[in-house]
Amino acid sequence: MFSKDLTELIQKDYHNIAGIVIRDNQETIFENYFHGYTQNDTLHIASVTKSITSILMGIAIDQGLIQNVEQTVLDFFPEYEVKKREKTIHKVTIKHLLTMTTPYKYKYEPYTKVYSSENWTKTVLDLLGGKTLSGDFKYSTIGLQVLSGIIEKATGKSLNDFAAENLFQPLDMKKPNNLGINNREEYTAFLKDKYVNGWIIDPQGTNTAGWGLTLTTKDLAKIGQLYLNMGKWGNQQIISKEWIEESTKVHSKWGERSYGYLWWIVDDKKNKCFTAIGDGGNILYVDAGNKIVVAITSRFMPRAKDRIELIRKHIVPQIEMRDDGKS
Numbered sequence: 001m002f003s004k005d006l007t008e009l010i011q012k013d014y015h016n017i018a019g020i021v022i023r024d025n026q027e028t029i030f031e032n033y034f035h036g037y038t039q040n041d042t043l044h045i046a047s048v049t050k051s052i053t054s055i056l057m058g059i060a061i062d063q064g065l066i067q068n069v070e071q072t073v074l075d076f077f078p079e080y081e082v083k084k085r086e087k088t089i090h091k092v093t094i095k096h097l098l099t100m101t102t103p104y105k106y107k108y109e110p111y112t113k114v115y116s117s118e119n120w121t122k123t124v125l126d127l128l129g130g131k132t133l134s135g136d137f138k139y140s141t142i143g144l145q146v147l148s149g150i151i152e153k154a155t156g157k158s159l160n161d162f163a164a165e166n167l168f169q170p171l172d173m174k175k176p177n178n179l180g181i182n183n184r185e186e187y188t189a190f191l192k193d194k195y196v197n198g199w200i201i202d203p204q205g206t207n208t209a210g211w212g213l214t215l216t217t218k219d220l221a222k223i224g225q226l227y228l229n230m231g232k233w234g235n236q237q238i239i240s241k242e243w244i245e246e247s248t249k250v251h252s253k254w255g256e257r258s259y260g261y262l263w264w265i266v267d268d269k270k271n272k273c274f275t276a277i278g279d280g281g282n283i284l285y286v287d288a289g290n291k292i293v294v295a296i297t298s299r300f301m302p303r304a305k306d307r308i309e310l311i312r313k314h315i316v317p318q319i320e321m322r323d324d325g326k327s
Helices: 002-013 048-062 094-098 111-115 120-125 142-155 159-168 184-192 217-228 241-247 307-326
Strands: 017-024 027-033 178-180 199-201 252-254 257-259 273-278 282-287 292-298
Touching (some): 002 017, 002 027, 002 307, 017 217, 017 307, 048 094, 048 142, 048 159, 048 241, 048 273, 094 142, 111 120, 120 142, 142 159, 159 199, 217 282
Antiparallel strands (some): 252 257, 273 282
């Protein structure tokens, strides 16, 4: 009954959902695809990419390639020439980037300026800093490009290559191809075409850190399960338990919303819940208390209907009833 009702609800009220996978206590209990998509199709997961970047940062720190989150950004770019009178950038750390508390010298994100440049990391470095390091929350997508540059510098590998070796391959996920975008038409096509595959790179070959990654719905569910397992996959510890605990606790606030290290913290007081959220209705939701993972991929649609409401109102209660019936 759960499967039938949920399928009908999605078809009626959540028109742009392409795929959904629900796992309960290590077991896939629901999996369905819509609009001709299959389990093998990748979709642009938008800002869910940010949480994947957080995982990769944690792995790099686990491996000792990066000391800790308190390292300053400029530690990794000794060749970068700081603008005269710019003082604040010297204090910006990895933690500021991970918690969205980095100061920027712009009011609105200059996407065109960054993505039309030859070196996106350098262009973003030029935008870091300003008058003060206030610690205020300022959500940014372009700013995270610096994290890709840091991981690249520290590991000697692109974000995609480092991910393939340390995350994708161990979880039996297919490595995406690098994909360059040369003009606005190609950018629009990447966002809106039905079938897209790859991981966006800048002209230097540096992958995006805040958007631009495509994964399957099952891939997302695996990553959620990895975090539910406290970093363990089979007999292998992919990422440390310590990083998972640290990255999924509250470090900054945006109004009533809480933020970890590129994860949204949506604790409901009873259970620890955290989520990766991408534009258009892409979401990876982990309910640690109930041992539930919900992965949803979606075709791009502005102002998509709230997926957290769908999960909390129509999915989690049904699973709790199901599990109570088993006990």
